[in-house]
Amino acid sequence: MRAMSTPLITPDNRPAAKAAVGGPVRLVGLGRKEIAEHLENFGIEPKKVRMRTKQIFHWIYNYGVTDWDQMTNIGKDLRAKLSKAFSLERPEIIERQISVDGTRKYLIRMAPGIEVESVFIPDVSKTGALCVSSQVGCTLTCKFCHTGTQRLVRNLTAREIVLQVIIARDDLGEWPTTQDNRKLTNIVFMGMGEPLYNTENVGDALDTICDPEGLGIGRRRITVSTSGVVPEIGPMGERTSAMLAISLHAANDSLREQIMPINRKYPLKDLMQACRDYPGLSNSRRITFEYVMLKGVNDSPKHAKELIQLLRGIPAKVNLIPFNPWPGSAYECSDWETIESFADIVNRAGYASPIRTPRGRDILAACGQLKSESEKQRASDIRRQTRLKAESP
Numbered sequence: 001m002r003a004m005s006t007p008l009i010t011p012d013n014r015p016a017a018k019a020a021v022g023g024p025v026r027l028v029g030l031g032r033k034e035i036a037e038h039l040e041n042f043g044i045e046p047k048k049v050r051m052r053t054k055q056i057f058h059w060i061y062n063y064g065v066t067d068w069d070q071m072t073n074i075g076k077d078l079r080a081k082l083s084k085a086f087s088l089e090r091p092e093i094i095e096r097q098i099s100v101d102g103t104r105k106y107l108i109r110m111a112p113g114i115e116v117e118s119v120f121i122p123d124v125s126k127t128g129a130l131c132v133s134s135q136v137g138c139t140l141t142c143k144f145c146h147t148g149t150q151r152l153v154r155n156l157t158a159r160e161i162v163l164q165v166i167i168a169r170d171d172l173g174e175w176p177t178t179q180d181n182r183k184l185t186n187i188v189f190m191g192m193g194e195p196l197y198n199t200e201n202v203g204d205a206l207d208t209i210c211d212p213e214g215l216g217i218g219r220r221r222i223t224v225s226t227s228g229v230v231p232e233i234g235p236m237g238e239r240t241s242a243m244l245a246i247s248l249h250a251a252n253d254s255l256r257e258q259i260m261p262i263n264r265k266y267p268l269k270d271l272m273q274a275c276r277d278y279p280g281l282s283n284s285r286r287i288t289f290e291y292v293m294l295k296g297v298n299d300s301p302k303h304a305k306e307l308i309q310l311l312r313g314i315p316a317k318v319n320l321i322p323f324n325p326w327p328g329s330a331y332e333c334s335d336w337e338t339i340e341s342f343a344d345i346v347n348r349a350g351y352a353s354p355i356r357t358p359r360g361r362d363i364l365a366a367c368g369q370l371k372s373e374s375e376k377q378r379a380s381d382i383r384r385q386t387r388l389k390a391e392s393p
C-alpha cells in the first residue's frame with residue numbers, strides 16, 4: 001500500500017532548496033522549526049534566533065500580518081532587511097465562490113499545476129468548520145467519490161495545508177486569533193485526498209495550526225477522516241491527538257469492497273480493531289463513522305442493523321451523508337424517508353445519527369464533489385478561448 005502513497009512529484013521542503021529557487025522565501029505556512037532555520041541561514045545571531053522566530057511566528061499566525069512594517073517589536077533596519085529576503089505573500093486564490101447557504105469554496109493555486117480546494121462551512125451556531133485537502137487528487141478509487149476519479153498529482157506539503165487555513169482566516173476577517181466570536185473554529189480533513197497517505201505533512205501542519213501562540217485551533221477541534229488506511233490510524237492519533245472519522249459506507253466486506261477498493265487491502269475486522277485501539281478513545285472522544293446513503297445499495301434496514309452490530313463496543317456516532325451527485329456518477333441518493341428510517345434504527349441502538357445537511361451543493365462544494373467543477377470549468381474556458389481565437393479575424 002505504501003506505493004500508493006508515493007507522490008508523483010516530491011516537492012523539496014528544505015529551506016536551502018527553496019532559497020535556491022530565487023526571490024524572497026515565502027514564510028507564511030512554515031512551522032517554527034523551518035522559520036528558525038531560515039533565520040539562521042539569513043544570518044540572525046544564533047542566540048537570537050529563538051526570540052526572533054517567536055516574534056515572527058506570532059505576527060504571522062496570531063495577527064495575520066502581510067507587511068513587515070507591522071512587526072513593531074522588530075527594529076526598522078532589520079525589518080527592511082527581512083522584507084527583502086522573505087515574503088509574507090499568500091498564494092493566489094483562483095476562484096472564490098459563496099453558496100446561497102453561506103458556504104465558501106476557495107480554489108487556491110499553491111504552485112504551477114497544484115490547485116487545491118478548501119471549503120468553509122458556517123454552522124448555525126457561532127462555530128464553523130474549514131474542510132481542507134491533504135492531496136491533489138487521490139490514489140483510492142471509491143466509486144461514489146468524484147475526487148477518486150482524478151489521479152493523484154501529489155501530496156500537499158505541510159505549508160500548503162496551513163495556507164488553506166490562512167486564506168480562510170483572511171477571507172473571514174478573523175485576525176487576530178485572540179478575537180472573540182471567531183467562526184472558523186474547527187478543521188476537518190475531508191477535502192481532496194487521503195490524509196493518512198500524507199501523515200507526516202498532516203502532522204506538521206497540525207503543529208502549526210494548533211499552536212496556541214499562532215492559529216490556536218484546539219486539537220480536539222480537528223477531525224482527520226480516512227477511508228481506512230489501517231496501519232496509519234494509531235500512529236496518526238499518537239502524533240496529532242486529533243479526532244478520528246472513518247469513511248465506512250458499508251458494514252460488510254463484500255459490499256464495502258465493491259464501493260471502496262481499499263477494503264480488499266484492509267478489511268473491516270482490521271479496521272474496527274484499529275478503531276478500538278485509537279489513542280484517547282472514550283465516550284467524550286468518539287469516532288465518527290461516515291455513511292453515504294446510496295439508493296438501493298447500502299440503505300436498507302438490514303444494512304442499518306449490520307452497522308449497529310459492527311459498531312458494538314466502540315464509542316461512536318454515525319454521520320449519515322446524503323449522496324451528492326456529480327457528473328457521470330453511477331449512484332442516486334436514497335429517498336428521504338429511507339434515510340430517516342435508517343437513522344432511526346441506528347439511533348434506537350444508542351448511537352447519535354445525524355443526517356448531514358448537504359452544504360454548498362450549488363457551488364459543488366459538498367462532500368465528494370470537490371475539484372470537479374473547477375476542472376470542468378477550466379476545460380470549458382479553454383474550449384471557449386480556443387473558439388474565440390479561431391473566430392477572431
Ligand code: SAH
Pocket residue numbers: 142144145146189190191192193194195225226227246247290292321322323324325326367368369
Ligand atoms: N479520503 C478521506 C478524506 C475525504 S473525506 C476519506 O475518504 O475519508 C470526504 C468524505 O465525503 C468521505 O467520507 C467520503 O466518503 C465522502 N464522500 C465522497 N464522495 C461523496 C459523495 N459523492 N457524496 C457524499 N459523500 C461523499
Ligand code: SF4
Pocket residue numbers: 138139140141142145146147148149191192193194227247
Ligand atoms: Fe479518496 Fe476519500 Fe474520495 Fe475515497 S472518499 S476516493 S479515499 S477522497
